[in-house]
Amino acid sequence: MEFQRSGISLIYRLEIANKGNTFAKVASLVGNAGGDIAAVDVIRVTQDVVVRDVTINVANREHGRQIAELLDAEPGIHVVAVSDRTFLVHLGGKLEVVPKIQVKNREDLSRVYTPHVARVCEAIHEDPSKAFQLTIKRNTVAVVSDGTAVLGLGDIGPYAAMPVMEGKAMLFKQFAGVDAFPICLDTKDPDEIVETVKRIAPAFGGINLEDISSPRCFYIEERLKQELDIPVFHDDQHGTAVVMLAGLMNAAKLVGKKLQDLKVVIVGIGAAGVACTKMLLSAGVKNIIGVTLEGILHRGKQYDNEIWNWYKEHTNPDNITGTLDDAIVGADVFIGVSGPGVLTVEHIKKMAPDPIVFAMANPTPEIEPELAAPHVRVLATGRSDYPNQINNLLCFPGMFKGALAARASTINEEMKLAAAQAIASIIRENELREDYIIPSVFNQAVVQRVADAVAEAARRTGVARREVMPKDNY
Numbered sequence: 001m002e003f004q005r006s007g008i009s010l011i012y013r014l015e016i017a018n019k020g021n022t023f024a025k026v027a028s029l030v031g032n033a034g035g036d037i038a039a040v041d042v043i044r045v046t047q048d049v050v051v052r053d054v055t056i057n058v059a060n061r062e063h064g065r066q067i068a069e070l071l072d073a074e075p076g077i078h079v080v081a082v083s084d085r086t087f088l089v090h091l092g093g094k095l096e097v098v099p100k101i102q103v104k105n106r107e108d109l110s111r112v113y114t115p116h117v118a119r120v121c122e123a124i125h126e127d128p129s130k131a132f133q134l135t136i137k138r139n140t141v142a143v144v145s146d147g148t149a150v151l152g153l154g155d156i157g158p159y160a161a162m163p164v165m166e167g168k169a170m171l172f173k174q175f176a177g178v179d180a181f182p183i184c185l186d187t188k189d190p191d192e193i194v195e196t197v198k199r200i201a202p203a204f205g206g207i208n209l210e211d212i213s214s215p216r217c218f219y220i221e222e223r224l225k226q227e228l229d230i231p232v233f234h235d236d237q238h239g240t241a242v243v244m245l246a247g248l249m250n251a252a253k254l255v256g257k258k259l260q261d262l263k264v265v266i267v268g269i270g271a272a273g274v275a276c277t278k279m280l281l282s283a284g285v286k287n288i289i290g291v292t293l294e295g296i297l298h299r300g301k302q303y304d305n306e307i308w309n310w311y312k313e314h315t316n317p318d319n320i321t322g323t324l325d326d327a328i329v330g331a332d333v334f335i336g337v338s339g340p341g342v343l344t345v346e347h348i349k350k351m352a353p354d355p356i357v358f359a360m361a362n363p364t365p366e367i368e369p370e371l372a373a374p375h376v377r378v379l380a381t382g383r384s385d386y387p388n389q390i391n392n393l394l395c396f397p398g399m400f401k402g403a404l405a406a407r408a409s410t411i412n413e414e415m416k417l418a419a420a421q422a423i424a425s426i427i428r429e430n431e432l433r434e435d436y437i438i439p440s441v442f443n444q445a446v447v448q449r450v451a452d453a454v455a456e457a458a459r460r461t462g463v464a465r466r467e468v469m470p471k472d473n474y
């Protein structure tokens with residue numbers, strides 16, 4: 001497999017002397033410095049200067065800074081400002097609340113608000129299940145985080161977590177038509193998180209827990225599942241596991257191996273690692289080895305982390321000990337949900353023929369794709385700028401769309417397995433290739449296929465509270 005790395009796009013506001021061909025100088029300076037001019041807009045022209053916004057693709061922020069210095073040092077060119085397009089799209093946040101009905105006159109006002117709204121309130125008071133029919137609960141999910149495990153950035157707190165949660169909420173709406181609201185909590189206390197989520201739950205049809213560190217996330221999710229009658233889904237656990245399984249089903253098919261025969265090494269036994277393991281076990285994989293910062297999880301050791309004690313009992317059938325160096329020997333599959341730099345080319349060389357590597361840490365995978373590509377048969381990462389993106393985005397919009405449509409009281413194992421099969425099935429057998437084991441997140445068939453499969457599994461397992469009609473426009 002071969003990849004090309006993409007960089008970042010910066011907008012340079014330049015004041016350029018209005019004489020001769022000074023812009024040609026800009027173009028040649030940028031080109032010689034390895035930048036790529038993507039667009040040029042004239043902002044203002046005076047007798048002396050032309051102000052232009054020049055969009056330049058650069059390798060990284062340092063490269064961008066070097067180009068700014070080069071331009072500024074040139075007589076007749078002044079760099080007024082450099083803006084990062086990623087920051088520009090975040091100005092003022094990425095979401096707004098838009099009413100479905102316009103209030104044009106007093107009559108409208110009295111209907112959507114007081115006095116007539118009171119009759120609707122009374123109807124819900126008499127029968128609380130009507131909240132699903134008569135409020136946003138029907139189609140709204142809370143995206144809840146405490147900011148303790150944001151992407152691979154760690155505990156950066158609730159304010160810094162907001163851009164990710166806003167992003168998830170945007171994607172819910174854009175991909176599945178599900179309204180979602182980002183809620184970042186200023187507490188790390190698991191019981192306070194549970195209590196807070198329970199108290200806001202009346203407004204929501206589902207709770208998507210996001211980027212809450214392990215092992216706290218297991219307790220929080222478990223309690224909320226028991227105490228709420230709407231789906232609670234920790235995306236980093238189950239969304240990731242569902243998409244990973246979909247990718248692995250197809251990758252295994254491609255290399256001609258059966259799931260039950262695979263030796264799988266998972267590094268990073270946190271939220272995603274534990275859920276991926278459980279999903280693989282329920283799909284029939286027998287030989288799974290979990291590796292943490294303390295080494296391979298094995299039965300000779302008692303761990304402070306309770307979930308690791310569960311883990312050692314359900315994995316590592318040969319009870320091997322040591323580090324990733326030991327675990328990786330003869331492995332068919334590497335799954336990374338840890339951090340950058342964990343996997344080396346030397347590790348891959350010790351794997352079984354046709355290695356499958358899912359380096360899923362965000363934003364930087366366990367190994368640079370360019371380094372791994374020549375040595376693997378199938379490579380997947382969590383990144384949008386490479387093929388085979390294993391990202392929970394393939395799961396959570398359709399998962400909640402289906403669960404809300406069925407008015408499911410929970411999301412169970414069958415619904416998750418159905419979602420994984422639905423995602424995998426988008427790629428027909430004759431379409432499978434090393435760089436196409438998982439559909440693109442932009443494949444429009446994915447969300448509906450997942451939603452249908454999830455709603456059907458909810459009905460089959462008795463957790464649906466509403467029949468989804470084939471023609472329902474949900």
Ligand SMILES: NC(=O)C1=CN([C@@H]2O[C@H](COP(=O)(O)OP(=O)(O)OC[C@H]3O[C@@H](n4cnc5c(N)ncnc54)[C@H](O)[C@@H]3O)[C@@H](O)[C@H]2O)C=CC1
Pocket residue numbers: 149150151152153211212213214235236237240267268269270271272273291292293294336337338339342360361362363381382390391392393
């Ligand atoms: N591609 C995707 O869809 C997703 C990717 N992720 C990524 O997976 C990673 C883990 O996420 P979570 O499980 O939510 O976090 P977490 O904080 O619950 O777990 C991470 C675990 O990895 C361990 N770890 C870190 N570096 C390690 C190393 N060098 N060797 C062994 N273990 C190591 C940590 O000690 C921790 O136990 C993050 O980078 C995250 O961005 C998470 C969810 C979805």
Ligand SMILES: CC(=O)C(=O)O
Pocket residue numbers: 150151152211235236362382391392
């Ligand atoms: C994709 C995602 O949810 C994460 O990296 O945390």
Ligand SMILES: [Mg+2]
Pocket residue numbers: 151210211235236
């Ligand atoms: Mg996440």
